[in-house]
Amino acid sequence: MFGVTCQAQENLWWKTPTVSPEINSDKTVTFRMKAPKAIKVQVTGDFLPANGDKPGVAELQEKDNGIWEYTTPTPLLPELYSYSFIVDGLKTTDPSNVYLTRDVVTTSNIFLVDGPQSNLYAVNKVPHGTVSKVWFNCKTTGNDRRLTVYTPAGYEKGKDKYPVLYLLHGMGGDEEAWITLGRVAQIMDNLIAQGKVKPMIVVMPNGNVDQQAAAGYAPTGFITPTIELPHTMDGTYETSFPEIVKFIDETYRTNAKKSARAIAGLSMGGFHSMHISKENPDMFNYVGLFSASARFTGRTESPIYQNCEEKIKKQFAQKPALYWIAIGKDDFLYKENKSFRDFLDKNKLKYTYLETADGHIWRNWRTYLCEFSQLLFK
Amino acid sequence: MFGVTCQAQENLWWKTPTVSPEINSDKTVTFRMKAPKAIKVQVTGDFLPANGDKPGVAELQEKDNGIWEYTTPTPLLPELYSYSFIVDGLKTTDPSNVYLTRDVVTTSNIFLVDGPQSNLYAVNKVPHGTVSKVWFNCKTTGNDRRLTVYTPAGYEKGKDKYPVLYLLHGMGGDEEAWITLGRVAQIMDNLIAQGKVKPMIVVMPNGNVDQQAAAGYAPTGFITPTIELPHTMDGTYETSFPEIVKFIDETYRTNAKKSARAIAGLSMGGFHSMHISKENPDMFNYVGLFSASARFTGRTESPIYQNCEEKIKKQFAQKPALYWIAIGKDDFLYKENKSFRDFLDKNKLKYTYLETADGHIWRNWRTYLCEFSQLLFK
Numbered sequence: 001m002f003g004v005t006c007q008a009q010e011n012l013w014w015k016t017p018t019v020s021p022e023i024n025s026d027k028t029v030t031f032r033m034k035a036p037k038a039i040k041v042q043v044t045g046d047f048l049p050a051n052g053d054k055p056g057v058a059e060l061q062e063k064d065n066g067i068w069e070y071t072t073p074t075p076l077l078p079e080l081y082s083y084s085f086i087v088d089g090l091k092t093t094d095p096s097n098v099y100l101t102r103d104v105v106t107t108s109n110i111f112l113v114d115g116p117q118s119n120l121y122a123v124n125k126v127p128h129g130t131v132s133k134v135w136f137n138c139k140t141t142g143n144d145r146r147l148t149v150y151t152p153a154g155y156e157k158g159k160d161k162y163p164v165l166y167l168l169h170g171m172g173g174d175e176e177a178w179i180t181l182g183r184v185a186q187i188m189d190n191l192i193a194q195g196k197v198k199p200m201i202v203v204m205p206n207g208n209v210d211q212q213a214a215a216g217y218a219p220t221g222f223i224t225p226t227i228e229l230p231h232t233m234d235g236t237y238e239t240s241f242p243e244i245v246k247f248i249d250e251t252y253r254t255n256a257k258k259s260a261r262a263i264a265g266l267s268m269g270g271f272h273s274m275h276i277s278k279e280n281p282d283m284f285n286y287v288g289l290f291s292a293s294a295r296f297t298g299r300t301e302s303p304i305y306q307n308c309e310e311k312i313k314k315q316f317a318q319k320p321a322l323y324w325i326a327i328g329k330d331d332f333l334y335k336e337n338k339s340f341r342d343f344l345d346k347n348k349l350k351y352t353y354l355e356t357a358d359g360h361i362w363r364n365w366r367t368y369l370c371e372f373s374q375l376l377f378k
Numbered sequence: 379m380f381g382v383t384c385q386a387q388e389n390l391w392w393k394t395p396t397v398s399p400e401i402n403s404d405k406t407v408t409f410r411m412k413a414p415k416a417i418k419v420q421v422t423g424d425f426l427p428a429n430g431d432k433p434g435v436a437e438l439q440e441k442d443n444g445i446w447e448y449t450t451p452t453p454l455l456p457e458l459y460s461y462s463f464i465v466d467g468l469k470t471t472d473p474s475n476v477y478l479t480r481d482v483v484t485t486s487n488i489f490l491v492d493g494p495q496s497n498l499y500a501v502n503k504v505p506h507g508t509v510s511k512v513w514f515n516c517k518t519t520g521n522d523r524r525l526t527v528y529t530p531a532g533y534e535k536g537k538d539k540y541p542v543l544y545l546l547h548g549m550g551g552d553e554e555a556w557i558t559l560g561r562v563a564q565i566m567d568n569l570i571a572q573g574k575v576k577p578m579i580v581v582m583p584n585g586n587v588d589q590q591a592a593a594g595y596a597p598t599g600f601i602t603p604t605i606e607l608p609h610t611m612d613g614t615y616e617t618s619f620p621e622i623v624k625f626i627d628e629t630y631r632t633n634a635k636k637s638a639r640a641i642a643g644l645s646m647g648g649f650h651s652m653h654i655s656k657e658n659p660d661m662f663n664y665v666g667l668f669s670a671s672a673r674f675t676g677r678t679e680s681p682i683y684q685n686c687e688e689k690i691k692k693q694f695a696q697k698p699a700l701y702w703i704a705i706g707k708d709d710f711l712y713k714e715n716k717s718f719r720d721f722l723d724k725n726k727l728k729y730t731y732l733e734t735a736d737g738h739i740w741r742n743w744r745t746y747l748c749e750f751s752q753l754l755f756k
Contacts, residue, residue, distance in 0.1 A: 019601065037467040089415040092470040097601050098483055099594030105476055111600055123597045128513040128522060134534075135506040144506060156512075156629045216477030219501045222489055223397065223475050251534045 018067050020096040021083070021111045027075035029111065031083070033094065036066025038087050045083025045108070046361070047076055057086065078115020079363060080183065082108040101180045103362075104172035119190070120370055121183040126193035127153030131185050133175075133217070136247040140240035145206055146213035147244070148175045150185055151252065152192055152199035161255040163377040164201045164248060166284075167369070168265025168272050171232070174214040175206040181362045187370055198377045201252055205244050207265075207272055209236045233271065233293075235302025241276045245283065259321070262376050264288025266365045267333070271295065274312075275304055281315040286322045286376050290368040291331050291360050294340035309343065316349040322375055323351040326368045330359035396445050398474040399461070399489045405453035407489065409461070411472065414444025416465050423461025423486070424739070425454055435464065456493020457741060458561065460486040479558045481740075482550035497568070498748055499561040504571035505531030509563050511553075511595070514625040518618035523584055524591035525622070526553045528563055529630065530570055530577035539633040541755040542579045542626060544662075545747070546643030546650050549610070552592040553584040559740045565748055576755045579630055583622055585643075585650055587614045611649060611671075613680025619654045623661065637699070640754050642666025644743045645711070649673065652690075653682055659693040664700045664754050668746040669709050669738050672718035687721065694727040700753055701729040704746045708737035 020032040031043045041060040048056025060068035082101070084091050093100055097109040112118055129152045135144045152162065167184065169177040178184045184202055191197035210231040212218045249256040263284045265273040270292020277287045296308035316323070323344075327337045344351055354371060358364055398410040409421045419438040426434025438446035460479070462469050471478055475487040490496055507530045513522045530540065545562065547555040556562045562580055569575035588609040590596045627634040641662045643651040648670020655665045674686035694701070701722075705715045722729055732749060736742055 021601070035468055087468050088466055090413055090465050090468070090470065091473075092468065093485070095469075095483070095485075098480055098485065099600040100478060100485065102476055105473070107471065107473075107476065107478065109600070122599070123591070123595060125522075125597060128524075130510050130512045132508050132510040134508045135531075144503075146506075153513075213501070217501060219503060221500070222477040222487070223399070 018096055020094050021109075023111065023113060024071070027113055028072045029076055029113070030069060030071040031060065031085075031094070032067055032069050032096065033060065033085055033087070034065070034067050035087055038062075038066075038068070040086075040088055041068040042086040043070055043083055044086055044091075045081055046363070047072065047079075047081040047083065060085075076113045078113050078118040080110055080112050080118055080121045080366070082110050084108050102176070103181055117367070117370070120187050121366060122190075123186055124190055124193075126189050128189050129153050129185060129192075130155065131179060134251070135213075136244065136251075138240055138243055140236060140243060141209055143212050146175050146217055147206070148179050148204040149248075149252070150179070150188055150202040150204075152188065152201070154199070155201075155253070159253070160199075161253050161260075162199060162201045163260035164203060164245075164252075164254050164262070165286075165373065165376060166203050166205070166244070166261070166263040166273075168205065168207055168263070168269030170265070170267030170269050173269075174208060174211060175204055176214045178202075178204045182369060183366055184369065187366065188373070191370065191373060197373045200373075200377060201248070201254060203244070203248055207237050207269060208232050209234070209240075233268065233298045234300040235298055235304040237272060238275045238279060238304045239302075241272075242280060242283070258282055258285045260285075260377060262286035262288065262322075264290060264324075264369075264372055265292070266290040266368075267360065268293055275308075277320075278308065278311045278315045279304060281311075281318045285320055286324070287320060288322075288324045288368070288372045289326070289337075290365050290372075291327050291333055292325070292337065292340075293333055294325075294337050309347075312343075313347060313349065316347075323349070324354070324372055324375065325351055326354040326356065326364075326371070328356045328358040328360070328364050330357070332360060396474055398472050399487075401489065401491060402449070405456075405491055406450045407454055407491070408447060408449040409438065409463075409472070410445055410447050410474065411438065411463055411465070412443070412445050413465055416446070418466055419446040420464040421448055421461055422464055422469075423459055424741070425450065425457075425459040425461065438463075454491045456491050456496040458488055458490050458496055458499045458744070460488050462486050480554065481559055495745070495748070499564050499744060500568075501564055502568055502571075504567050506567050507531050507563060507570075508533065509557060512629070513591075514622065514629075516618055516621055518614060518621060519587055521590050524553050524595055525584070526557050526582040527626075527630070528557070528566055528580040528582075530566065530579070532577070533579075533631070537631070538577075539631050539638075540577060540579045541638035542581060542623075542630075542632050542640070543664075543751065543754065544581045544583070544622070544639070544641040544651075546583065546585055546641070546647030548643070548645030548647050551644075551647075552586060552589060553582055554592045556580075556582045560747060561744055562747065565744065566751070569748065569751060575751045578751075578755060579626070579632060581622070581626055585615050585647060586610050587612070587618075611646065611676045612678040613676055613682040615650060616653045616657060616682045617680075619650075620658060620661070636660055636663045638663075638755060640664035640666065640700075642668060642702070642747075642750055643670070644668040644746075645738065646671055653686075655698075656686065656689045656693045657682060659689075659696045663698055664702070664750075665698055666700075666702045666746070666750045667704070667715075668743050668750075669705050669711055670703070670715065670718075671711055672703075672715050687725075690721075691725060691727065694725075701727070702732070702750055702753065703729055704732040704734065704742075704749070706734045706736040706738070706742050708735070710738060 648667035
């Protein structure tokens with residue numbers, strides 16, 4: 001048992017062998033890794049130009065003491081970037097950067113190059129809201145399900161009732177996706193402090209009906225599920241959604257009216273937002289489709305996916321304050337969005353449209369959240 | 379930009395190449411890793427017998443398709459274990475197990491072998507409490523500081539006032555340590571459901587005065603801080619502590635009395651618990667020192683560390699309901715604890731003592747929390 005003790009004591013040494021990444025004063029970025037036995041050390045990430053359909057890769061050079069180093073040849077534009085190292089072909093995280101984010105099954109490090117937009121993703125000297133992991137008992141699925149809830153600074157001590165934004169993740173995501181990769185708490189803290197966004201509650205449920213919670217927080221344990229196709233886009237989640245709204249209205253000081261409710265989601269979460277809002281035309285006054293899978297057909301013949309055109313016309317007849325659609329020019333769902341917009345145009349159903357560069361990436365979804373949230377509850 | 383788009387789309391593929399770790403029906407455990415280019419793949423972790431003062435290491439064998447594999451020769455005892463892979467000398471996490479925990483700067487995977495005690499660390503079919511990350515403005519340190527708060531199932535919808543356990547981390551830890559490695563939410567959910575622990579709020583502050591929050595959640599950004607010596611055990615945190623109690627009493631439905639307050643901590647957190655409780659003899663009715671640094675001297679000449687013997691006598695004169703000390707036989711702080719117990723014995727100051735096997739390890743601290751929490755508020 002002596003060995004176990006010493007092993008634990010080693011962990012008290014909290015100094016890593018090198019600093020990485022280092023954001024230099026000219027906004028170039030230096031990556032370093034101690035790997036004395038390695039033959040080849042590379043870095044890959046969305047800060048590098050892509051190589052055809054593959055992510056860019058750059059080689060680190062070995063310096064003294066087995067420390068490998070790479071500095072970007074030019075300054076990086078302000079943004080939140082993800083990266084990983086590749087040591088002799090094996091992808092690994094940066095041991096000098098203990099903050100990790102997970103995108104489905106890929107764990108990466110992130111870093112921030114400061115600028116007016118990316119500064120919204122940083123923890124700044126502003127009042128901070130609370131981020132809670134909450135469970136609710138869902139009758140539709142017959143089990144307990146985990147939600148992430150952001151309440152704005154001042155919620156606990158005040159008496160105000162707040163509007164609510166329901167914010168839905170994409171396929172492969174879960175209740176952790178928006179709060180980590182989407183930087184929801186930082187974006188809300190910063191935009192509320194700047195007076196650009198109304199203080200609101202943001203609810204981020206788990207949209208995979210097979211999962212009670214993200215890996216590590218579910219009764220199924222710690223191991224990554226190897227699910228062939230998630231049990232989703234089959235109507236169940238959409239059917240259960242009013243239960244989530246009811247739970248939130250019973251649990252938090254919400255303004256429990258259509259005028260104070262928004263729903264938005266990315267990719268599959270956009271699909272869910274479209275169907276949930278059309279099934280409940282009296283529930284949401286604001287709808288946001290971010291790079292949405294904007295199709296009327298699900299994976300089943302669920303009643304949710306029947307008579308969609310008629311239901312959407314009925315939803316618009318009740319005049320939602322905002323129906324907002326955003327997508328990048330390179331998104332693989334661009335064509336699907338175009339068809340949906342054609343349907344809306346043909347029927348003179350009024351929506352707001354934002355077209356950006358790039359594709360189906362978190363950089364866009366963070367930007368869309370910043371834009372959309374400023375239009376809510378005003 | 380096409381490349382970036384495709385990179386993101388690859389992430390939609392959420393199936394990892396293999397299952398690892400696999401807990402077999404006979405409680406042996408199989409580890410697998412896909413590493414076709416590797417020359418040597420090893421696994422290290424606290425499930426292996428230690429090799430002198432080094433953690434144990436076992437070699438995986440290459441099977442088909444570049445998948446390496448190792449099965450423990452014998453069943454493992456029920457416990458929560460940590461492990462990492464070592465590929466050609468480089469430590470890395472298990473890509474098939476997306477749930478990661480961080481111990482200071484070391485990120486590891488965990489797995490659970492089920493049994494009566496370790497089952498308390500699992501997410502079971504019981505009502506779940508809420509885990510919140512909350513910020514409070516600390517006048518002593520002049521900044522906003524982040525806390526983890528567990529509220530028991532039923533808190534949100536009820537009207538009851540709850541007792542509070544303040545639970546402090548060790549050196550190198552932060553407000554994330556107890557909730558991840560300490561499995562606080564799971565332990566509390568399970569023991570409360572079994573009727574063995576009174577429903578209580580558990581508050582886990584950040585005890586490093588240099589840090590506003592854990593890496594990734596602080597204004598200092600994502601990179602691991604390279605602090606030579608943390609600004610702690612200098613009296614500042616102890617001085618600031620009544621502010622934390624005040625904040626919690628103002629923010630949550632607490633039973634704001636000495637009879638409904640406990641404080642406990644591991645290692646440096648035990649040191650803090652001893653000093654904070656003696657400085658505030660009317661504040662805490664229950665005190666727990668888990669593998670504590672049980673010394674009267676801090677790193678400064680702060681008034682907190684003056685006249686300790688007299689102050690502790692005064693604290694005991696006010697008859698705390700419980701003063702609980704636990705340590706493992708192999709702990710490097712065993713001797714320091716013995717001296718402290720000698721002082722208590724000599725002065726006939728009554729405490730409860732638990733001596734266990736092993737040393738300064740999370741396995742012990744989880745057990746101590748299970749034992750201590752069952753003695754509170756009864």
